Amino acid sequence: MNRTTYHYLAIAVLALLGVAAPYLFPAYLSQFSKLWLFIVLALTWDLTGGQMGYNSFGNVVFFGVGMYAAAAVQVALYYPLAAYTAAKGGGTEFIFNTSQFLTGLAAGLPAAGVLAALTAVALGLIILGMRGHYFAIATLGLAIAAGELASGWDLIGAGSGMVTPTPPDSLDTTTLFYYLSFALAALTFVFLAWLYSTRYGLAINAIRDDEDKAEAMGHHTIRNKVIAWTIAAFFLGMAGGIFGNLSKFIDPIDVAFNGAEIGVWMILMAILGGKGTLWGPVIGASVFYVMKELFWTYLLGWQRVALGLLIILIVVFFPQGIVGWLKERWPSRFGPTAAEMEAADAKGEA
Amino acid sequence: MDNLNLLIAAPILNVQLLLDGLMIGAIFALAAFGMALVWGVMNIINVAQGEFVILGGYMTLLLVKYGLPPLLGIPFAAITLFVLGWLLYRLIIWRIVDADMFISLLATFGVSIMMQQLMNEIFGSDVRTAESGLGMSYLFNNMVTVSQIKVLAFILAFVIGLALWLFLKRSRLGQAIRATSQNPRAARILGIDTGRVYAATYAINAALCGAAGALVVMAWSIHPYAGLPYTVRSFMIVIMAGLGNLGGVIAAGLGLGAAEQFAGFLLGAEYQLAFVFLLLVAVLVWRQINLARKRQYLK
Amino acid sequence: MDKPLLDVRNISKAFGGVIANKNVSLKVEKGQIAGLIGPNGSGKTTMFNSIVGYHPIDAGEIWFNGREISRLRVGAIARMGLLRTFQQTRIYGKMTCMENMLISLPDRSSGFASLLRSRHSAGVRRAKELLDFVGLYSKRYLYAGDLSFGQQKLLEFAMALINEPEMLLLDEPTAGINPTLINGLIDRLKRANKELGITLLVIEHNMRVIMNLADHIYCLAHGEMLAEGSPEDIRNDPRVIDAYLGAH
Structure with missing residues (x-):
């Protein structure tokens, strides 16, 4: 068996598992949904971090923007957003029937991706000119500033957060969100696999290896960098939209712009699996997520200590x-x- | 913008804000000295900087708990943090000195979140402050109040800055540090124990942060998760001042302190943190535009 | 006579108080091989960097192919067909030689869409030919970072050739290359000039090489243009001899 066979075999097994999971593990479906989303997080981080050498601490911005954008669109299609957030989800007048809920999702998730992508274009044009650690720290600043700003914006619930639309009881949202998450992960994987096989894949690798050389050879480095970040943001934004609905509640700092947890997890998952490889983020996300689900609750109060230790161990001994x-x-x-x-x-x- | 009108109507408020800002800025500069040192000598951006500051504050609180005067906290925090810095170097940091910059960013970030939660477990999550025992001064017919601990902080920042400069210029270890920062390989060949130099550099950085933290807990307040803004401030100050420019660090620190006080007053305290982080991005963008203008965007 | 392809007019460049280039001019005709020599620290690399846009110049103008390029950025100048290699060779270390070649294909005329084609879709044959041309064919699937310094230098040269530049600035192409390979390299540089029609401007320390290679030579000393002329003229110019002897 050669490598290509392994590659397709692994895809086939994953696809089969993905489709059959609701029948095999019905009790763990929401965990599986999050696993697929985590894979998206790791894959998109690796697009810029691993393949292009631009290590971002702030990709969580796009995740959060997508989360708010999806929820806002889902609500605003049928009710005034300000009134909805003012009622903090407690108002009984904000009912969504099945068709309203599904239409909201169908409009909200693409909107989340697009808005996150636009954010990436705007931010990227400004800060992707920075190199190395200056870029990394600028993105760290952006992630925290985004959380602080969201906590002050009344339209989206400010510091008290925002409840995502409550689905009607008749709708099996666990399965729905599971398949949405799975589809998004599959789409991201297939898209990136294709992207890395193109000349563009080589172009961003060239930026990783020696950006000055790429520039001196006439590459449009800024354009290529902004496009990579935009693609990452598009998928991340949709992942955020689904994640918000799964969590049912969006807190600006603990859920949406959670740089200290989700923002760091995506970096860690990509590095753990193997930076700059197609399968690395998938494997890293799976291993990390399973570990997290098994041990996290036992570590109450010590989770960040464990995370910090894990970061140091991986980064120092297993880069x-x-x-x-x-x-x-x-x-x-x-x-x-x-x-x-x-x-x-x-x-x-x- | 009601507060803006207030500032125009009562100009004396400007004086109050400016004084407060300059004095808090001096403390920022203290932590920034350390960051500039570690960055310049070891090529590491220490993300755990802010946690060192906060831990310095808790060390002072520890003294207070045993009935000792809090002002003793300044040397005590510096000494304990020096030891911690040395230990951290010998345990972790030495492995990442020569590594890629992102590796050291991530590793010190790991140290930072570990310290946050450890402090939370050990000292509790409350916002804490220590009574310095010093009084208040009143200026301009009692229109402006200045707490004397802030004045002390202001003076100490200058004294420590000067001492650091003298130490680097005159002492044996200081010269070894400067030699290592310029060319570690040559320094090793000349018989300088660069490992020891790095350990000392990192420990001195931690000690500076510790002293800053002792001042912070007496002049303002601390809690276990309040560290990151101090890291970001140090970073901004070093970028604005440039590496190896101690005078510039003080000037940038004072400027940042004043800017933050005014922004906090005008925008409301809830946006002060957002202001700090957006200012960070603005400073980086400003640096970028400057480099691009000189066509120096390339390394 | 046509306008020169590269026309550097009275440029000056200082770093702080150090004057690296003072009022220097240089012309390279299309199809020529020009040489730039001078003792260490005479400002040759600074001049290269000024031409390709690595730093702004303090005074003067640089024209390439009838356009002023003094204020353009590195990428834009490269896309006009003016390319340079580096003294400290630069290649993409974690990519194979073939990948290094394929990503150096010119994309000047086409937009982003051309990047979305398969990485093997174009230029494979050309990449192999040129790797063969510089003698790296057997190494084509090795990672570029694993090659020796001299081989990396050859790879960088091949990468420049596949980009089909109008003009190539080479910064010490023979430095670090095994002496037995130098003759072969001179031959290849000449063939690139003749067969591919690439105008060359070469910085070189090895006198034997530059006398053999160039049609026209400029000599810099202390940031100023000391002399220019045919290799014969330069060889016999007492000022050039002085500059070199004085520097040692």
Whole structure:
């Protein structure tokens, strides 16, 4: 069996598992939904962090923007948003019937992606000119500022947060959100797999390896960087939209712009799995999420200590990540062989 | 913008805000000295800076608990944090000195969130403050009040800055630190124990933060999760001043302190933090535009 | 005679108090191989950096192909077909040689859409030819970061060639290259000039190489243009000899 076979086998198993999970593990469906979303978080972080070398502490901004955008659109289609948030979700007059709820989602999730992407364009044009740690720290500042700003904005509930629309009882939202999460993860994976196979994939790798050289060779580096961040933001925004509905309540600092947890988790998952690889974030997210679900509740009060320790351990002792380690250990089995590369090039030549 | 009218109607308020700002700015500068030192010598941006400051505050509270005068907290916090800094270097930081900058950012970030929650478990989550025992001064017919601990903080920032400068210029260890910052390999070849130099640098940084924290807890207040803004302020100050410019660090610190006081007053205290973080982004953008103008956007 | 392809007119550049270039001019005709020599610290690399937009110049103008480029940014100048290689060789270390080549294909005329094609869709044959041309064909699926310094230098040269520039500025192409390979490199530079029609401006310390290679040579000393002329003229110019002997 060669690498390509493994690759397709893994995809087939995951796809099968994804589709069948509601029948196999009905009790754990919401956990599985979050797992798929976590995979999206790790994959999109790795697009800029791993493939392009731009390590962001602030991708959680797009997650939060998407979360608020989806909820706001879902509500605003049928009720005045200000009145809804003022009632803090407690008002009995804000009822959504099945068709209203589904229409809201159908409009809200794409809106979440688009708004997050627009945010990325605006922010990216300003700060993607910065290099290395200046970029990283600027994004850290943005993530916290976003949370603080959201806590002060009355229209979206300010510091007391926002309740997402309550679905009608007749609707099985657990399964609905599960399939939405699964579909989003699948879409993100397939899209990125394709993107990395294009010349654009090479172009962002070039930025990672030596941005000055890429610039000197005439690449449109700024444009390429902004596009990568925008793509990441689009998928992240939709993930945020689903996540908000799953959580049923959006707190500006503890849920939407939760830089200290979700924002760090996505970095950690990508590094744990292997930065700059397609499968790394998927594996890293799965391993991390399972560990988190198993142990997190026992660590009450010590969760951040554990997280901090985990960060230090991974970053200091295991920076290459699981896939990176496998590639080092068995290069011919997990890395592309010269013969495979030759064949791929030959196909292009024909 | 009601508060703006207030400022115009009562100009004396400006004096009050400015004085408060300058004095808090001096404390920011103290922590920024340390960040500039670690950044310049070890090429590490220490994200745990703010947690060192907060821990310095808790060390002072510890003294108070045993009935000792809080002013002793300044040297006590500096000494305990020095030891902690040394230990942290020997445990973790030495492994990341030569690593990629993002690795050190993440690792010190890990230290930072660990410290946050450890402090929360040990000292509790309340907002705490310590009574310095010093009084208040009243200026301009009692229109402006200045607490003497803030004045002390202001003076101490200058004294410590000067002492640091002298230490780096004159002492053996100071010279070794400067040599290592310029070329660690050459320094190693000349027989300088760079590991020890790094440990000392990191520990001195922690001690500076500790002293700053002792002042913060007496002049204002602390809680376990209040560290990050201090990290961000130090970072901003160092960027504005440039590495290896102690005078610039003081000036930038004072300016930042004043700007924050006015912003807090005008925008409302709930936006003061947002202001700090947006100012960070603004400072970075300003730096970027400057570099681009000089066509120096490339390394 | 046509207008020169590259026309540097009286440029000056100072770093703080250090004057790196003082009122220097230089012209390179289309199809020429021009050389730029001078003792260490005479301002050759500064001049290169000024031309390709790495820093702003204090005074003077730079024209390329009939357009003033003194204020353009690095990427824009490169897209006009004026490319440079680095003294400290720069390649994409975590990518294979083939990938290094494929991403160096020119995308000047086409927009973003062309980037969305498969990475093997274009230029594979050309990349292989040029890797063969510089003698790296057998290494084409190795990671560029694992090559030796000299090989990286050759790869960088091949990457520049596949970009099909009108003009190429080479900063010490033979430094760090095994002496036995230098003759081969000179031959390749000449062939690139003849067969691919690329105008060259070469900084070089090795006198034997530059005399052999260039049609026209400029000599910088202490930031000023000391002399110019054919290799023969330069070889016999007492000022040039002085500058070199004085510097050692």
